[in-house]
Amino acid sequence: xxxxxxxxxxxxxxxxxxxxxxxxxxxxxxxxxxxxxxxxxxxxxxxxxxxxxxxxxxxxxxxxxxxxxxxxxxxxxxxxxxxxxxxxxxxxxxxxxxxxxxxxxxxxxxxxxxxxxxxxxxxxxxxxxxxxxxxxxxxxxxxxxxxxxxxxxxxxxxxxxxxxxxxxxxxxxxxxxxxxxxxxxxxxxxxxxxxxxxxxxxxxxxxxxxxxxxxxxxxxxxxxxxxxxxxxxxxxxxxxxxxxxxxxxxxxxxxxxxxxxxxxxxxxxxxxxxxxxxxxxxxxxxxxx
Amino acid sequence: xxxxxxxxxxxxxxxxxxxxxxxxxxxxxxxxxxxxxxxxxxxxxxxxxxxxxxxxxxxxxxxxxxxxxxxxxxxxxxxxxxxxxxxxxxxxxxxxxxxxxxxxxxxxxxxxxxxxxxxxxxxxxxxxxxxxxxxxxxxxxxxxxxxxxxxxxxxxxxxxxxxxxxxxxxxxxxxxxxxxxxxxxxxxxxxxxxxxxxxxxxxxxxxxxxxxxxxxxxxxxxxxxxxxxxxxxxxxxxxxxxxxxxxxxxxxxxxxxxxxxxxxxxxxxxxxxxxxxxxxx
Numbered sequence: 001x002x003x004x005x006x007x008x009x010x011x012x013x014x015x016x017x018x019x020x021x022x023x024x025x026x027x028x029x030x031x032x033x034x035x036x037x038x039x040x041x042x043x044x045x046x047x048x049x050x051x052x053x054x055x056x057x058x059x060x061x062x063x064x065x066x067x068x069x070x071x072x073x074x075x076x077x078x079x080x081x082x083x084x085x086x087x088x089x090x091x092x093x094x095x096x097x098x099x100x101x102x103x104x105x106x107x108x109x110x111x112x113x114x115x116x117x118x119x120x121x122x123x124x125x126x127x128x129x130x131x132x133x134x135x136x137x138x139x140x141x142x143x144x145x146x147x148x149x150x151x152x153x154x155x156x157x158x159x160x161x162x163x164x165x166x167x168x169x170x171x172x173x174x175x176x177x178x179x180x181x182x183x184x185x186x187x188x189x190x191x192x193x194x195x196x197x198x199x200x201x202x203x204x205x206x207x208x209x210x211x212x213x214x215x216x217x218x219x220x221x222x223x224x225x226x227x228x229x230x231x232x233x234x235x236x237x238x239x240x241x242x243x244x245x246x247x248x249x250x251x252x253x254x255x256x257x258x259x260x261x262x263x264x265x266x267x268x269x270x271x272x273x274x275x276x277x278x279x280x281x282x283x284x285x286x287x288x289x
Numbered sequence: 290x291x292x293x294x295x296x297x298x299x300x301x302x303x304x305x306x307x308x309x310x311x312x313x314x315x316x317x318x319x320x321x322x323x324x325x326x327x328x329x330x331x332x333x334x335x336x337x338x339x340x341x342x343x344x345x346x347x348x349x350x351x352x353x354x355x356x357x358x359x360x361x362x363x364x365x366x367x368x369x370x371x372x373x374x375x376x377x378x379x380x381x382x383x384x385x386x387x388x389x390x391x392x393x394x395x396x397x398x399x400x401x402x403x404x405x406x407x408x409x410x411x412x413x414x415x416x417x418x419x420x421x422x423x424x425x426x427x428x429x430x431x432x433x434x435x436x437x438x439x440x441x442x443x444x445x446x447x448x449x450x451x452x453x454x455x456x457x458x459x460x461x462x463x464x465x466x467x468x469x470x471x472x473x474x475x476x477x478x479x480x481x482x483x484x485x486x487x488x489x490x491x492x493x494x495x496x497x498x499x500x501x502x503x504x505x506x507x508x509x510x511x512x513x514x515x516x517x518x519x520x521x522x523x524x525x526x527x528x529x530x531x532x533x534x535x536x537x538x539x540x541x542x543x544x545x546x547x548x549x550x551x552x553x554x555x556x557x558x559x560x561x562x563x564x565x566x567x568x569x570x
Contacts, residue, residue, distance in 0.1 A: 016380045028416060102309075105314060106313055111549065129534070162312070251421075
């Protein structure tokens with residue numbers, strides 16, 4: 001292109017590049033180096049202690065507990081949200097009336113403020129005056145939602161599913177709508193069963209969208225914070241202290257920056273391992289299309 | 290599916306669809322009801338029909354809206370979200386345009402894109418402490434500007450990627466003919482490319498706005514009484530006031546209202562926006 005100048009492309013790109021380098025890379029390096037120091041607010045960088053912070057973390061039962069419940073949380077919510085989202089997308093993609101209405105309703109929770117959803121959950125799962133136990137009452141049940149460890153975990157999961165299924169739904173619906181008519185028509189010559197069509201036409205066609213949903217949701221679920229925190233405050237006891245809250249408390253309540261930074265790095269490494277695996281699958285399925 | 294369904298099958302499909310509708314709407318209805326229900330009736334979920342079973346009231350609204358921290362939180366949230374959106378749009382659109390329209394040779398376009406994409410994977414908590422220390426040093430703790438800096442950082446990669454894919458979809462021919470007519474790079478970007486990307490810009494703006502509106506971890510860490518946003522206000526109300534159904538409901542409405550309105554506007558661009566355009570590469 002004749003008119004393009006070499007300078008212009010750097011003028012366009014540099015502000016963003018410098019911003020990211022300054023505000024992401026520098027803090028990342030800074031935080032990595034902090035994790036090798038004994039460092040508390042007020043007393044500053046006291047001493048270089050090598051990997052001692054990491055050793056402390058791996059020796060702490062609290063760390064293993066937090067990691068365990070966070071992984072449970074990720075696995076349960078991501079599985080449930082992907083399957084439910086897929087099921088709803090499949091239904092809405094059928095020839096139905098009021099398609100737009102259902103689509104809009106199923107995406108409504110997508111941008112609700114997570115902290116507000118958690119606070120709302122406090123009233124829904126309130127044990128004497130809440131909606132959940134009122135409904136449970138019809139079946140003669142009275143569940144200890146927020147005062148028992150299992151109940152608090154379950155209510156967090158339920159709200160998370162409510163909040164994020166729409167995300168899976170909207171992306172998978174877009175994927176299903178992208179399946180070409182000719183593929184359907186070809187399949188219909190062979191079979192009448194909508195399950196068969198789902199299994200052999202639709203599912204392979206949306207493989208890429210499915211993997212994308214799982215990947216994006218997993219990344220988010222690992223760093224979950226606002227929703228369970230405002231719902232349970234981490235309690236009862238420590239039963240719903242998920243990973244980000246654990247780091248937040250160590251860093252900002254006890255001002256133990258060294259341990260906090262090391263914990264954060266452990267999370268980063270776990271997330272990166274998971275993402276690399278998923279990313280490989282994603283690239284393969286992208287190449288296959 | 291392009292087939293007509295049999296009657297019983299149809300009934301089953303609609304039953305499921307309606308059940309899912311109820312599931313999605315119930316929390317909203319519950320909030321609305323609690324926001325207008327008199328305090329004495331609040332602990333009776335069964336009393337659900339206004340005027341018949343309870344007399345709607347504005348007491349919770351009066352209480353919340355005359356509450357200093359609520360108004361302050363609302364204003365802070367609006368300023369921070371708008372400020373973030375503005376900066377992300379300016380810087381992000383420029384970079385997205387650069388990646389879509391120019392060829393970088395030293396570090397290739399693809400590598401730059403992957404570099405920005407990799408930022409999305411980063412758990413924000415990893416940079417929590419450095420940000421706290423930096424903002425303390427430059428005296429921006431508990432200011433809206435400080436929070437805007439943080440939010441721009443987390444939303445910029447998204448803005449760049451989505452704008453890149455939007456420019457990629459716009460045919461390049463119009464811009465080329467403008468170059469032939471003697472326009473320079475900046476005129477082409479400003480007068481030709483930007484107007485063509487209008488819808489994409491709007492979608493990006495709305496999503497970035499909703500993301501910043503939602504942010505809680507950094508807002509909680511980096512703000513105190515002065516610059517606290519709505520989510521921080523809600524978190525502190527939760528721990529100091531305990532469970533006040535009416536207060537919770539009003540705040541929920543204030544906090545979810547703006548993003549919900551945006552969602553309804555966004556419908557058509559939503560899927561693409563949320564996947565950073567990855568679906569239509």
